Amino acid sequence: MAKSLVAPLFSPPSSFWSRADVRRSLAERDAGALFGLLRRYTGASQQAIGSAVDMAQPHVSAIMSGKRVVTALETWQRIADGLVMPSQARRTLGLADADEEYSAGVSWTDNSVEEGDSWSASRTAQDIVEITLKDLMKRRDAFAAGGALIVGATLTETLEHWLMPRTAAPGRGRGTIGESELCRIEAATVALRHWDDRWRLGIRRKAVIGQLSEVSELVEHPQSASVQTRLFAVMAELSKTVASMSFDSGDHPTAQRYYTLSLRALHQAGPGYRAYGVGVLAAMARQMLDLHRPGDALDICRLALDSADAAGAPPRVRAMLRTREGWSYARMGRPEAYRRTVVQAEDLLAVGGPEERDAQEAPGWTGGFDHAELSGVVGARYRDLAASRDDRGARHRHAESSAAYITQALRSRDPARKRGRAFDLVGLGRTYLLLDEPAESARVVSQAAALESSLDSGRVRRRLGDWYTESAAHHRNPQVAEVRDELSRTLLHHQPDVKGMT
Template sequence: MGSEANTRLADLFGLTGWSKGELARLVNRHAAAMGHPQLATDTSRVRRWIETGESPREPVPRVLAALFTERLGRVVTIEDLGFDRRRQGGKKKTGDGLPWPPERTAAVLTEFTGMDLMLNRRGLVGASAALTAGTVLSAAMYDWLHTDPALAADAPVLDDPLSADPAAQDLYEAVPVGAQEIESLEHSVEVFRAWDASRGGGLQRKAVVGQLNEVGGMLSYRHPAHLQRRLWGVAANLAVLAGWMSHDVGLEPTAQKYFVIAAHAAREGGDRPRAGEALSRAARQMVHLDRPADALDLMRLAASGSGEQALPRTQSMLRTIEAWAQAAMGRDQEMRRTLGEAEELFAADRGDLPTPSWMQNFDEADLHGMQALAYRTLAEHDPSAAVHAQAHARRALELRGGGHERSVIFDHLSLASACFIADDPEQADSHARKALTTIGQTSSHRTWDRLRQMHTLTDRYAALADIQELRREIEAVLPKQKPAKGEVKSAPATTAPQDIAVPKSRSARTRSV
């Protein structure tokens, strides 16, 4: 029995509106349906979980996670409830137990995706109450990311391949796999990645999460080292995609969790540059949410944690994200210097080493697209930067190949916004209309966010007939903003200080990639 109150459980319990007796009855009913009719939880037991920190035995934590997930309309894991099944001594961890020990990564992955899929099936997918601050993630994961995992790439040694934590593994579906199956999984990642780049994350997110859930089950086995590393690579790639697709449709805390899972999976597979890229996605998310300081904290971790294995092109990509965050803070000289470093690193990549699959979308077009976004963001602080944003956006559009329709929309929106800032409404109108012609073919909420942002720039030109018509067309295309199902209106008073509430609506300065 513990001696301290479980504040995480208390906070979530307060949001449900249940009484302790009601929760006890729900636990017993749900456990019986799972094949545990002998369970007899009562009000006093629930009180001990909350007030003294007592940790219930399995299957109760699993049952509680499922009940809270359904009630709140967002993924709630066992760790979120304050139950750490394998408490680690020594180093302090965050409320989410970061970083996880190697043997927990597959279990956390499978449990989280399972809850996510359950919400999808029941139509309850919604936004969580909070994101973890970038400083908290960086502090928790710095030492862990900078050390090489001992035997982590080979997975934990299990006497029985089915002896992995039953609270998070689907024992009936997890099977060992061979090289051909892993090759098929790697191919599926490429298919999902191409779809996301073209159409946005909304339509395929559930499929990616389901595939990731399957891979989590596979990782419960001890495969030969070379196969296990490839499986961890698949898990990292799918987790990044799941996170990016979640971010693309506005499920921000869910996205952040997937990025952290991806970093863990990449490190277990011995791929530190991949772990750094996963964290850079979380940084891009922070800039989008108008939290550039958090983004810079994460970028320092991503850049330093990538290690010497990171190719110049990978380092160039990381610099562009750092520059975007600096631009959002109005740091003109720092941003220009960082973009200069990005250009030099990109040019230094001779292509003599194979480019990892997860970096293949960062080509010269994307380099210019990110530079356009950085300068366009800086133009909010210094309008003279708009001319540079226009030049880079035009170059990005010249270089874009097929299959990157979402990026083309972003380029047109960056260009149109820069033209409005530079007092060229005629050119702005032209590029805004080009974005409007295809924006309805994607499921990306981020394109809508950027369109809303551009719409605010039309205010000063509202007297012009063409701009009046453009504004009407934009307003007709934009979906009505509604709170997501399950969105928590406010955090309880006892919420830990590292939990930062997600804005309920995008400001006029919301940014996106």
Template sequence: MSEQNDSLAALVQESEFSWAGLARRVNDLGLAEGIALRYDYTAVNRWIKRGEKPRSPVPVLLARALSERLGRRITPSDLGMMEEQTLAARGLEYAHSPRATVDTIIDLGRADVKRRNIIRAPFVLAALGAPSRDWLLATLDETVTDRGPRQIGMRQVGGIRDMFALFQDMDVMRGGGHARTALVEYMQSYVLPLLKRDHEAPVQRALYEAAAEQSYLVGWMAYDDGEHGLAQRYLIQALRLAQASKSSALGAHVLAGMSDQANLLGHPREALMLARAGRRGLVEGESLACLADLHILEGRAHAALGDSAAATRAVTQAEQTFGRVTHENEPTWAKFIDTPYLLGEAAHCFRDLGEPDQIETFAEESAAVARQQGRARRGALSEAALAIAELERTHVEAAASKATLVVDLAASVNSSRAIATVRDLQERMAPFADVPEVQRFNVHARDLLGLAA
């Protein structure tokens, strides 16, 4: 038996609509759009008491009727009638209005926390072009508008930023699956409602920037947790909020994340386009760490395309740019763009190009610093690159030994990427299944991670 829809019941009571009156208003709104509806009070009874959900577009009409009566915007998700197919499509849109973007992030968060089908929404390759184009054009030709009276100040925004730093550290140290739900709930309960009100222009921009940072991070967490369609939607919405904040560096950072995801999913040409768009829109000197990241992601895309010369040039540019970074002058979200990250990504460039000496050069230092910092996810990725370098040299026993260490690191974090790295090693070592060290590695992966060879 379905549960009562308490959200709808509360709004109907607040509106002082009778059930029959609400049904009549929904019918009238449908007629204005050429839709013949015949609802009466018994339909509203079913929607409230039984939790039944009418077919599209009735939830939208119902929300419109209540919005008229209450004098504020009500959405189908406020009624407990979120249409997940519509939300999946809306999440891929780069909205004209930041307010519409905030509503989309709220709806994504509600569906995410309740583990609805949106978490299984597909990654859509065709959706990558328009957001990066719209962000770049808006960044190169931005207009400024005035805002209304101040509601909160920079002190409160600073508190939101402090929470972002805390959640980012949890992601870096424990993996994307560790605290995503907590971050979504914090955004839903505190950050996003603030963006539904008007503030002084500097505060408004700072709030957009803080919300963009958190939307990016929750998207990155979903990416690390293997929920790529959901991650893509969060990232597109974060890009729109970054534009509203007028931070070209943050927008470029979001595009870097989108590039990383596209490359991981086997779309290196789109990954290259996204990284270049980020670099083109980045104001010179605004974040050298972000610029270094975009260079290394271009290298990753070139390597996936098999262009060794272009990949090597990009890695060199990334190293040179990173050498000029003053970390205390960088935004908090750039904290993870450090030595183990950058060298680890360089090692993956040469992994994809099959160059074991270069893999070892970059991965050894990345793994060593990650070990000092206690960063198991980054350590797992870099140790896996070292295992692949040993396989490239047909040093199977040494590769299996390093792969066993990767299992231990992957087991200590909540990261689907780390698990996928172990699976990749199992596939690469499948031709050597009779080697005792490989057998021990496979047993270890089965016992700790449940991964059968």
């Protein structure tokens, strides 16, 4: 089968092929075991595996259950190509070596990959060079540069390396980067980070990736210890910026890969940057919540809280993390645990002292987390609880609490924070649907849609899409029908799940 000129549909991480159980499945030519390990360690669905290896999902299912066995060399060749197997893996199957672009950097016998060596300075820099190069070169119809989304214990165990002490890197001489050039690199990073407040796609995203690629190549050259530390910090910030852009566009595998690379770079930057790492973990927890995986989000929140305690993070940071924790409980349908975290978050903001002073002490990634933001988040989570209740009385009480908190957020939020206001308005509109007030729901959602037209935020559009789905039951209400029609023709026009809805 001829190799595709575009990026592969599904590419497991390099460490996957170094695992003993994966090598065993190849040695035994057990495709069912191999597919099962792909699901276990990468979270790939049968559909994703089938798309990669050019098999129908029922065929994949039959192989995994042992009802069918792969024996034909041609089929194994298709599997190897689809999964981008490295050369050593192919040799085990009796196949020709992989193309150099896919096999470079993969060590078949080096078990340290499996044990966390990917968190070393050299591997971190190499991996960033590799993913940025693929990301810049990938075609528009190619799959995410980050490969498959990692979930469950595999994700948590990967992130736990963040808490381990860093192995001190030896000094590397004077280096090639001077103070003035380093300051210019850091200033450019700040400018690129500000783009993330609005621009997340197209040439602007590629500009951030290009800068990240350039800096990662500088790290591969000998630099003094102080310069190396600051370069890794720059790589971490750029990686997080690309991750948030990918997250906003809905490309979750790529976002997760860049978030993890940001953590690995911060690990090399040293303890002085641990507080920024807390922000990366908080963003990863937020991503898991967007994907409706509250268990994974809760595990990441606990890692973030441990890191915040170790770094002596200010109360505002810990309050924000408690809201992420509470969000997880709300998604799990655990109202008492949720209420406990709300009280903890409110108490932490109260002990933080005057809001102006606490805001100065908190790192910039908190995104202006204040009492207004807390009210908006708490209100949205009460809506989640309301939607999960079967008892009409409990459902109504949670919805009323949601409306009260979100209304307070809208009253107190800084008008300049348009994206936060848009989230509040959509959340309030969804709450009004639960309270059986469709006209009020349509009124506030129309305000959110007006804001989104100037924001170009993928996440806001997805929340508007949620309202569109939930409002279908009220499509005969004239106000609701008007807003639904406007959304389907404008902001949600290209979303396939909107077309054809009643």
